[in-house]
Amino acid sequence: MSEQMTDIRSKLVLVRHGQSIWNEQNRFTGWVDVDLTDRGVAEATKAGAMLAAEDIRFDVAFTSFQKRAIKTLWMTLEGIDQMHIPVTKAWQLNERHYGALSGLNKQETRDKHGDEQVHIWRRSFDVPPPQIDATHDYHPANDPKYAGYDPAILPGGESLKMTTERVLPYFNVQIRPFLDGGNNLIISAHGNSLRALMKDLFEVADADIPGFEFPTGNPLLMELGQGQKVLSARYLDADRAKDLPESGKS
Structure with a gap:
């Protein structure tokens, strides 16, 4: 029995949603629920095609409450003919909330x-952006998707540290x-919620994790061993791959 336990392996795929409308417009998005661009749809479709070539049977899928991640998951599962598997949506997997920066053009904000x-604001681990209060249009307390939640637990602006503090307890x-x-899992989420998972799985230091990027619509395929030790990790589209941490859990 102990030998069987030590041999348990699983496949985990992390995929950032395809390009969104505000990605294309270079705007801070966060919890604002914008849709995919045509390019984003194409990226999600390609993600499904690349995963189909890997011939992985998934047991369950997770995604956020945001349509760009949900649609990316739909198209990915359609591409591998596995739309039947259970899908759980969780707000804890949402993108980092950019507070008062939400909707602003990034270059104009730099100017x-x-x-x-x-x-x-963008690349520190523990410095949040300026906050918005619960009366702001971009506060989740004013979005029907979160009507069943206590406004006190919904963010008005988050650092990556704060994002990690909601993502990882849900993950665990x-x-x-x-x-x-x-089990084999696929998670369709966002740049910063996926950074939080990468930080845990690869044991990345606080100061280093903001520097790792997730390309849109490019699945990161990992094989995990006992205790979620990362045995291998690679982006399926090598031409659009980003750097990965060098070491996983020992």
Whole structure:
């Protein structure tokens, strides 16, 4: 029995949604629920085709409450003819909330506040953007999707650290048990919620994790061993791959 347990392996695919309308417009998006562009649809479709070539049978899928991630998952599952598998949507997997920066053009924000300040807001681990209150249109308390949740737990602006502090508890309680059981999973989410998962799986330091990028619509395929040790990891589209951490859990 102990030998069988040590041999448990699972496949985990992380995919960032395809290009969104505000990605294309170079705007801070966060929790604003924008749709995919035509390019984003094509990226999601290609993600399904690339995964089909890997011939993986998935047991369960997870995604956020945001349509760009949900649609990317739909098209990916359609591409591998696995739309029947259970899908769980969780707001905890949403993108980082960009607070008062939401909707602003990134270059115009640099022109106004300076490159250094915008870099701190975007790429520091623990510095949040300016907050918005619960009366703001972009606060999730005013979005019907979150009507059943206490506004006190919904963010008005988050650092990557704050995002990690909501993503990882959800991952540990709701997702990790599937991996412990040797199941194959796919998660369609967002650049920063996926960074939070990468930080945990690869044991990346706080100061280093903001530097890792997830390309849109390019699945990251990982094989995990006992205790979610990363045995291998690669982006399926090598031409659009980004750097990965060098070491996983030991």
